[in-house]
Amino acid sequence: MRGRNILLLAALLSCVSCLKNDNSYKTPQAAITSFTIGYYNVKFHDMNIHGRDTLVNLREGGVMYPMTIDQVNNRIFNADSMAYGSDVSKVTTNVYGIGTIGYKYPDDTEETLYLWSSGDSLDFTRRVQFVVVSTDESYTRTYDIEVNIRKVFPDSLLWVGPDTVGFPALSGIISTVRNDSVFCFGTDTTGVAAVSFRSISGGGWNGANPLSGFSADGWSHRVTVSDGKFYTVSNCTLYGSSDGINWSSVKSGIRSLIVSGEDYGELWAITQDSNIVRSGDSEEWITVQTLPDNFPDSAAVIYSYPLATNASLSRSVLAGLADDTLYASVWTILSGDTLWTEVDVPSKKDLRLPAAGSLTLIRYDDALFGLGQGLEGFRQSNDNGITWYMCDSYVEDYSSWNRYMQLPSALKGYGSGFTAVTDSKGFIWIMTDDGRVWHGAISRLIKK
Secondary structure (H helix, E strand, O other): OOOOOOEOHHHHHHHHHHHOOOHHHOOOOOEEEEEEEOEEEEEEEEEOOOOOEEEEEEEEEHHHOOEEEEOOOOEEEEOOOEOOOEEOOOEOEEEEEEOEEEEEOOOOOOOOEEEOOOOOOEOOOOOEEEEEEOOOOOOEEEEEEEOOEOOOOOOOEEEEEEEOOOOOOOEEEEEEEEOOEEEEEEEOOOOOEEEEEEEOOEOOOOOOEEOEOOOOOOEEEEEEEEOOEEEEEEOOEEEEEOOOOEOEEEEEOEEEEEEEOOOOOOEEEEEOOOEEEEEOOOOOEEEEEEOOOOOOOOOOEEEEEEOOOOOOOEEEEEEEOOOOOOEOEEEEEEOOOOOOEEOOOOOOHHHOOEOOOOOEEEEEOOEEEEEOOOOOOOEEEOOOOOOOEEOOOOOOOOOOOOOOOOOOOOOOOOOOOEEEEEOOOOOEEEEEOOOOEEEEEEHHHOOO
């Protein structure tokens, strides 16, 4: 850039006069009508095959991030920020306009105006202004250039924790979210059923609050929320609660409750006489079908979400533990269907969801993620529970799963009980039975 002709403003105006001697070609107009940034490198940290941190460069084109031209305020900027790690210190541009185009760096000790060329390499880590001079030399227009780059990598899962203040050590823990609060249920060291909760927007945990209305003996340690009310099962009776602390019986003859990953106003359960039933209000129950072989029972989690191809229909996916198997059992049903059907397992065993204690399912970033005791990492399914790919931090080629979905290092390999849940702000919460809490989010999914 510095090796080419450097012109002061007066010289540029002189050049304008030389461009056209015929007055019929001269105009008082000066404007930039199109502005595009060329190719640049995006730097990010990766793990090489030896497990060591390495720096990788990817090539991207500025055409992926259109520049908006604000002719009123003389600003040119990209509304969609470029990827985290974008190196725009040496970037070419394609510029079209009316008049003669130059550029300058206002922070230069001696402010110098350069005659623009498409081959120039510009440094957008500094403040850059483009100057357009009308061909009749009567008007000069200066544009501020703003190249916006993301401050954090949008797909990285960033964690905060562990938080231990006010959070009790509870065994057999299970969590759920209602409105703007996270609730964690379990039994304390004396065997009493208890709950701890906190607001997702701030504040701390409030310790262990004993549950009343049922005994912890025979409690399933399964809690779900439907239409803003908590439900659980103890000694083959379904109980309900408005606050998570005080409980009353709702229906007898319920063997187990199928936990919903989110509140979508429907309850699923298995009766003592081995039927699958559902209810929208906990009062009227519909028998869906007789319990099939290999259907998950006490450790089942269900998610329901609209079809990508038809939002008027929804799909429910259920995953959990069945007897005598090394892998989780996965079932699905569409809103228009009458029966649950088991998902065909892939022939490659590495793509199945392993059976593990504290098996937890979450739906996040439009995908299903599974975690099991031992916490080796997230397994992601993008095909409604058919295949489950480990979110490896190192892959040699493009993958459809998010390899940046990694657990906090202090959690990896944790072999005791835990629970995980997502909230309405875009965060994932992980609580362990030894009284530790982490919460994290993919930055692009955080809601204000």
